[in-house]
Amino acid sequence: MPKAQTLTTPAVSGKLLATAAGFTGLMLLLAYLVAFDQGALSQSGMYLHELMHDGRHLLGVPCH
Amino acid sequence: MPLNHRPGYIQLLLRGLLAGLAAGLLAGGFAYLVGEPHINAAIAIEEAAAPAGETTDDPLVDRDVQSTAGLLLATALMGVAFGGILATAYTVLRRHLRTGSDTQAAFGLAGAALTGIVLVPFLKYPPNPPAVGNPDTIDQRTYAWLAVVVLGLVAVWAGVLAARTQSHQWRRAAAGTAAFLIVVTIAYTLLPTFREVPADFPATLLWDFRISSLGTQTVLWTALGLTFAGLLSRLTTGHRQTATEPVTTA
Numbered sequence: 001m002p003k004a005q006t007l008t009t010p011a012v013s014g015k016l017l018a019t020a021a022g023f024t025g026l027m028l029l030l031a032y033l034v035a036f037d038q039g040a041l042s043q044s045g046m047y048l049h050e051l052m053h054d055g056r057h058l059l060g061v062p063c064h
Numbered sequence: 065m066p067l068n069h070r071p072g073y074i075q076l077l078l079r080g081l082l083a084g085l086a087a088g089l090l091a092g093g094f095a096y097l098v099g100e101p102h103i104n105a106a107i108a109i110e111e112a113a114a115p116a117g118e119t120t121d122d123p124l125v126d127r128d129v130q131s132t133a134g135l136l137l138a139t140a141l142m143g144v145a146f147g148g149i150l151a152t153a154y155t156v157l158r159r160h161l162r163t164g165s166d167t168q169a170a171f172g173l174a175g176a177a178l179t180g181i182v183l184v185p186f187l188k189y190p191p192n193p194p195a196v197g198n199p200d201t202i203d204q205r206t207y208a209w210l211a212v213v214v215l216g217l218v219a220v221w222a223g224v225l226a227a228r229t230q231s232h233q234w235r236r237a238a239a240g241t242a243a244f245l246i247v248v249t250i251a252y253t254l255l256p257t258f259r260e261v262p263a264d265f266p267a268t269l270l271w272d273f274r275i276s277s278l279g280t281q282t283v284l285w286t287a288l289g290l291t292f293a294g295l296l297s298r299l300t301t302g303h304r305q306t307a308t309e310p311v312t313t314a
Contacts, residue, residue: 007166007300008070009158016073020152023077027148034141036206050125054103055138057273058095058280060182060191062205 035061071299077151079299083291084147085140091284092139099276100131103193105269110195139284147288150174154292162228166300167293174289176220182281184216185209186274188252193273198260208255215255219247 010016033041034052042048056063107127125134153173161169189209197205227240261270 006164007296009076009155010070010072012156012159017156019073020156024149024152027145027152030141030145030148034138034145046124050123051130051134052138052141053125054100054130054135055092055095055142057103057191057193058099058135058277059138059142059284060186060277060281062189062197062202062209063192064194064197064199064202 035059073152073155075299076155076296077148079295080147080149080151080154080292081144082147083288083295084143084145084150086143086291087147087284087287088140088143089136090287091143091280092136094283095135095139095276095280096132098279099273100135102269102273102276103131106193106195106273109265109269113195139280143284143288146177146284147292150177150288150292166296170293170296171289174285174292176224177217178282178285178289180216180218180220181213182278182285184219184248184251185212186278186281188212188255189258190274191277192261193270196261196265196270198258201258201260204256205258208258212251212255215247215251219244219251222247 029041033048035056038049039045039047053063104127150170150173154170157173158166158169161172163169163172189205189212223240223244226243227236230236230239
């Protein structure tokens with residue numbers, strides 16, 4: 001009987017940790033873009049900020 | 065080639081991003097149906113309260129676009145970001161999670177995130193609709209909110225560590241709960257409190273908005289955890305099928 005529902009995840013090496021940390025940083029930047037950016041990151045002025053206004057409120061981010 | 069049966073970080077990551085996109089869109093649909101009526105009601109109150117002449121400034125984005133495409137874009141992007149982080153956490157932490165089930169591991173991580181970055185912050189700093197909140201304190205409120213998000217995750221982590229010090233099942237549950245609650249209590253006590261709801265803002269509207277925001281975030285994390293676990297399970301099933309195929313190499 002094979003052990004059910006268990007995948008072998010990749011070995012956690014220094015290289016994997018560095019890639020993982022870099023990618024997590026990228027994802028946090030994306031979250032920042034939605035939650036807080038007012039044009040500095042998006043370079044779209046206040047357009048993206050205004051566009052995602054309702055999402056910010058409903059995702060619980062402090063606003064106004 | 066046994067290495068083919070071991071998914072790499074990229075394979076797990078793509079599944080996390082896909083699950084995040086799906087969960088974000090679903091949460092956006094929920095937010096549109098359940099949350100938008102309250103946002104519109106709050107904006108109507110905001111505009112009625114503004115002195116005449118101050119509400120005529122040309123908006124950068126139409127309300128219709130904000131409440132549909134803008135809302136979906138925000139929840140979808142946030143879902144993708146959370147999905148990427150969940151898959152990364154899964155990759156790095158899977159070997160340390162003491163369960164033989166991938167579904168339990170993936171769903172457990174999503175549950176930990178829901179508790180740490182949604183429920184704990186929600187009870188300290190419940191989200192506010194438009195027309196509530198003093199613009200002068202937005203910086204303090206933002207930093208305090210970020211702090212409670214981090215401390216929420218620390219509380220969950222402390223709970224897991226404390227539970228692991230015990231071997232008896234009941235003691236594990238008690239130690240985990242106690243450590244979690246101690247960290248949350250310290251965080252709630254130390255962090256500042258903001259009371260900025262205008263006295264004449266309708267209490268029912270505030271409640272309804274906050275519940276719809278909690279619902280949006282709960283839908284996002286629940287759907288993300290379930291979808292990611294489902295995609296992992298397909299990965300396992302696929303490999304098992306491949307593994308049982310007769311070897312036909314010449």
